[in-house]
Amino acid sequence: MSDEKRGPRNDPENNRSQGLNRDSFLQFCETMEDVSRTRSMNGKIARFAAYLGGLPGTGDVDLACRFAGEGAFPSVSGRRASVGHRTIGICAAEFCGIDYDLVFKPCRTATGSSSETIQRLMENLDEVRAKQRSSLPGLRQIESEFERLGQARSRDNKQALLHEIWTRLSPVEVKYFIRIMGQGSLRTGFEARSITPAIAAAFGADAEQVRYVHMITGSLGRTAALAREGRLHEAGFGLFHPLAFMLASPIESRSIGDLAGYVAEEKFDGMRCQVHTDGGEVRLYSRDLNDISGSFPEVTAVFAGKQLPPTVLDGELCVFRDNTIRPFQHLQKRMGLKKPSNKILESHPVIFIAYDVMFTGGRPVFDLPLGERRELLEDLSAEYHINLTRQYTIADEADVERLFNEALARGNEGLMLKRRGSTYEYGQRKKSWLKVKKPGGSIDTVIMYATAGSGRRGGTYSDFTLGVSVKDDDRYEEEFIPIGKAYGGYSNEELKKLNEAIKPLIADRFGPTLSLLPGIVVEVEFDTIQLNRRTKAGYTLRLPRFRAIRWDLTPADADTLRDVEKLYDELVNAERASQAGEMSFYRGGSRV
Amino acid sequence: MIYIEKSGWQGFRLPDYRVALDAGGHPNDHVFITHAHADHVPRDRKLTVHCSAATAALMRVRGFTGEARVHDFLQPVDLPGCRVTLYPAGHILGSAMVFVETDQGSLLYTGDFRTPPSPTTEGFEEPAGADYLITEATFSLPVYRWKPQEELFQMIREFATDALADGDTPVFLCYNLGKAQEVMHALAPAVDRIQIHGAGYGLCQVYTEFGYDLGNYETYNRDTLEGSALITPGSTLDSAMLGSIRRKRVAYCSGWASNDARRVQLNADAMIPLSDHADFFELIDFCKRMQPRHVYITHTPNPDVVSHYLSKEGISSSGMITEGKADE
Numbered sequence: 001m002s003d004e005k006r007g008p009r010n011d012p013e014n015n016r017s018q019g020l021n022r023d024s025f026l027q028f029c030e031t032m033e034d035v036s037r038t039r040s041m042n043g044k045i046a047r048f049a050a051y052l053g054g055l056p057g058t059g060d061v062d063l064a065c066r067f068a069g070e071g072a073f074p075s076v077s078g079r080r081a082s083v084g085h086r087t088i089g090i091c092a093a094e095f096c097g098i099d100y101d102l103v104f105k106p107c108r109t110a111t112g113s114s115s116e117t118i119q120r121l122m123e124n125l126d127e128v129r130a131k132q133r134s135s136l137p138g139l140r141q142i143e144s145e146f147e148r149l150g151q152a153r154s155r156d157n158k159q160a161l162l163h164e165i166w167t168r169l170s171p172v173e174v175k176y177f178i179r180i181m182g183q184g185s186l187r188t189g190f191e192a193r194s195i196t197p198a199i200a201a202a203f204g205a206d207a208e209q210v211r212y213v214h215m216i217t218g219s220l221g222r223t224a225a226l227a228r229e230g231r232l233h234e235a236g237f238g239l240f241h242p243l244a245f246m247l248a249s250p251i252e253s254r255s256i257g258d259l260a261g262y263v264a265e266e267k268f269d270g271m272r273c274q275v276h277t278d279g280g281e282v283r284l285y286s287r288d289l290n291d292i293s294g295s296f297p298e299v300t301a302v303f304a305g306k307q308l309p310p311t312v313l314d315g316e317l318c319v320f321r322d323n324t325i326r327p328f329q330h331l332q333k334r335m336g337l338k339k340p341s342n343k344i345l346e347s348h349p350v351i352f353i354a355y356d357v358m359f360t361g362g363r364p365v366f367d368l369p370l371g372e373r374r375e376l377l378e379d380l381s382a383e384y385h386i387n388l389t390r391q392y393t394i395a396d397e398a399d400v401e402r403l404f405n406e407a408l409a410r411g412n413e414g415l416m417l418k419r420r421g422s423t424y425e426y427g428q429r430k431k432s433w434l435k436v437k438k439p440g441g442s443i444d445t446v447i448m449y450a451t452a453g454s455g456r457r458g459g460t461y462s463d464f465t466l467g468v469s470v471k472d473d474d475r476y477e478e479e480f481i482p483i484g485k486a487y488g489g490y491s492n493e494e495l496k497k498l499n500e501a502i503k504p505l506i507a508d509r510f511g512p513t514l515s516l517l518p519g520i521v522v523e524v525e526f527d528t529i530q531l532n533r534r535t536k537a538g539y540t541l542r543l544p545r546f547r548a549i550r551w552d553l554t555p556a557d558a559d560t561l562r563d564v565e566k567l568y569d570e571l572v573n574a575e576r577a578s579q580a581g582e583m584s585f586y587r588g589g590s591r592v
Numbered sequence: 593m594i595y596i597e598k599s600g601w602q603g604f605r606l607p608d609y610r611v612a613l614d615a616g617g618h619p620n621d622h623v624f625i626t627h628a629h630a631d632h633v634p635r636d637r638k639l640t641v642h643c644s645a646a647t648a649a650l651m652r653v654r655g656f657t658g659e660a661r662v663h664d665f666l667q668p669v670d671l672p673g674c675r676v677t678l679y680p681a682g683h684i685l686g687s688a689m690v691f692v693e694t695d696q697g698s699l700l701y702t703g704d705f706r707t708p709p710s711p712t713t714e715g716f717e718e719p720a721g722a723d724y725l726i727t728e729a730t731f732s733l734p735v736y737r738w739k740p741q742e743e744l745f746q747m748i749r750e751f752a753t754d755a756l757a758d759g760d761t762p763v764f765l766c767y768n769l770g771k772a773q774e775v776m777h778a779l780a781p782a783v784d785r786i787q788i789h790g791a792g793y794g795l796c797q798v799y800t801e802f803g804y805d806l807g808n809y810e811t812y813n814r815d816t817l818e819g820s821a822l823i824t825p826g827s828t829l830d831s832a833m834l835g836s837i838r839r840k841r842v843a844y845c846s847g848w849a850s851n852d853a854r855r856v857q858l859n860a861d862a863m864i865p866l867s868d869h870a871d872f873f874e875l876i877d878f879c880k881r882m883q884p885r886h887v888y889i890t891h892t893p894n895p896d897v898v899s900h901y902l903s904k905e906g907i908s909s910s911g912m913i914t915e916g917k918a919d920e
């Protein structure tokens with residue numbers, strides 16, 4: 001810290017931006033800053049489109065769109081730089097010459113973002129500014145830096161590389177470098193959905209066609225490159241390029257007007273999966289379009305053995321043992337494993353159950369109505385012995401009720417209602433697929449933190465971290481520990497009342513988050529409980545939401561961590577009706 | 593050694609000298625109020641207090657009915673066993689740091705302060721040193737470093753004139769005592785008319801009486817709003833009042849505006865990180881200049897960070913947790 005009084009800080013970024021190369025990474029970063037500051041979506045799109053239009057080469061357009069919407073690597077590649085948050089934080093603290101635990105962590109808590117914290121520390125600390133000099137790298141140079149990072153093996157190598165790269169970047173470049181490396185959102189309020197219209201605007205292409213090409217190629221960069229060169233028509237849906245999944249909406253009320261317009265399938269408690277197969281070549285893709293073939297070798301092997309013609313299927317991975325579909329928690333044990341051992345392959349065997357088909361007979365079929373796709377799928381299933389979900393016709397609510405209860409009895413989550421005649425609406429969450437689910441349970445919790453929400457609820461505390469009691473639990477020193485974060489389930493009225501009620505309980509403030517003294521009890525409902533070793537409690541609630549604010553209860557009435565553990569055991573060990581009678585799906589495609 | 597105890601919402605007492613700092617409640621205490629922000633004014637509105645002239649006037653607008661013994665800045669007041677002097681704190685109009693000299697050494701209580709000072713205050717001056725320092729540390733992390741005031745004022749003026757030129761009403765969300773008047777002062781040379789919503793108007797009049805230029809301002813009136821800049825507290829962001837103004841552009845003015853997360857949260861058109869507190873670097877520099885034997889750190893969830901940096905400078909310090917929340 002220097003003693004001299006500070007004058008206006010000279011901002012080299014602004015000075016440099018006058019004469020920036022259009023394909024420089026700094027220009028990209030400043031465009032994203034501008035997009036972030038712009039409030040209207042049309043304004044964001046126009047700014048990004050103008051930037052794309054000004055880029056000198058197709059390769060730059062490809063990279064700019066990839067960096068803005070996908071990450072360091074194309075999302076279809078499934079590659080990642082694999083640099084953990086902690087590694088980045090520790091490396092940044094060391095780079096800035098500050099203590100990681102004592103200084104970096106509270107800064108990150110206050111800003112709510114590692115990358116923003118790093119940017120601001122780099123801007124603010126004179127001694128750090130002194131050792132940074134942006135070499136104004138181009139987008140392609142940044143791509144090769146990501147490549148180097150992706151190939152670095154050890155954490156030490158990665159840290160050394162980061163350190164070296166950061167000395168050649170300015171703070172704002174470092175911020176975006178980190179965000180892009182995370183293969184996630186750049187937090188500019190400008191996501192893939194808005195990048196496609198910007199591509200269309202930049203190159204005078206049809207927005208709908210750009211969106212379609214993005215969906216089938218799964219690549220913003222490639223889409224933009226094709227659009228720039230007027231070659232969008234060349235893109236076709238291809239095998240081994242995952243297609244964005246069609247998503248289901250929660251059912252809002254049990255009484256749908258035209259139930260007969262839907263068919264029902266049981267909703268499995270598994271993991272969504274897309275199978276691409278062509279002869280012995282098989283790839284499995286997860287919901288986020290990552291290649292997960294290696295994690296489920298038994299499924300890959302089964303398909304390879306079938307020698308299918310080019311086919312793309314949508315369905316579910318489930319642990320299946322002793323004729324029952326095992327709970328999701330069993331599948332979780334397999335999900336993180338890149339190379340499962342023989343032991344776990346035996347104890348937690350996974351199968352694929354198909355429920356839709358997107359490519360068969362040499363062409364994409366997602367534009368065909370559900371009934372026709374189902375016929376194609378049944379034919380495939382019969383010929384190649386593929387597990388096929390059972391489909392039920394329904395006439396009224398009584399049917400739904402009965403099927404729903406049967407599904408639960410077999411350990412499934414509930415029902416999927418699918419509209420007859422609907423196409424496969426990839427990448428969209430509409431009302432053509434509806435899910436009917438039963439809450440996994442509910443517990444009484446205490447509000448520990450409140451965070452002001454964004455968007456429409458801006459300025460109001462709308463996200464609540466909920467805790468369970470560990471007061472009499474000798475594994476812990478605190479009174480309450482977090483068990484989940486709930487964003488909804490309350491009415492506007494209740495939210496207002498809640499915002500009033502937290503005021504006298506405020507103990508501390510960390511940026512947008514308030515730390516609260518225990519006082520308000522909330523009954524939360526959740527889908528299920530999951531093991532999560534990274535949390536203090538060791539468990540998290542999946543999709544917790546308010547059922548009721550229990551103004552009548554006090555923190556002493558809150559449920560304990562032991563209660564949660566008991567519930568978890570019950571959920572995992574609940575009796576499950578056997579699939580021996582081929583109830584939820586047709587095994588190996590054979591009809592009952 | 594001067595014995596210090598916590599008292600009330602955010603305040604302290606020096607029981608040996610019967611001096612209370614931003615805290616009431618003990619009969620026969622000499623109660624010093626640093627400034628008129630609600631979290632520094634005792635709940636008892638009928639108390640007898642010592643403060644600056646402007647603080648007294650501002651407190652009266654906010655409902656204070658007790659006796660105010662008004663002291664000039666830099667004019668020592670002799671009390672039994674000690675001598676007390678108010679130093680201008682640069683935070684809001686009237687804001688003072690309280691300097692207490694005793695035979696046990698001297699103590700400076702900052703209340704809230706900003707250096708360099710806001711132009712709508714009596715400035716910032718500090719004693720040559722203090723043995724004990726009780727300092728606020730609202731922005732206690734090295735991620736907080738403020739842009740120069742002139743740059744921020746320029747942002748404020750440009751935001752207003754750009755909006756007005758496009759036929760939009762520029763709306764500034766800012767706390768109604770201190771920040772509101774500083775923003776108006778910044779706007780004064782650039783806009784013809786300013787409207788202020790809610791309780792802020794009466795507070796502005798005090799500023800005017802004390803000779804600060806807040807421009808041509810009036811209280812909010814929907815019918816005559818067009819062509820004016822509007823000053824309103826952040827709490828009105830989702831109000832029907834703001835909702836009824838169809839063509840507007842909203843700027844949020846606060847030190848917290850420096851955090852990107854705030855932008856997303858508020859969905860404002862512009863974030864102007866104008867703070868009425870010192871930034872982290874100024875805070876550390878200030879502590880160094882006071883050459884204290886010990887620093888007590890308040891108004892922050894992160895006293896340990898400040899302590900860490902002070903210890904690097906060889907200054908001993910500790911956090912002093914007060915109840916209540918950080919104000920604007």
Ligand SMILES: [Zn+2]
Nearest residue numbers: 629704919920
């Ligand atoms: Zn204040």
Ligand SMILES: [Zn+2]
Nearest residue numbers: 629631704919
């Ligand atoms: Zn204060």
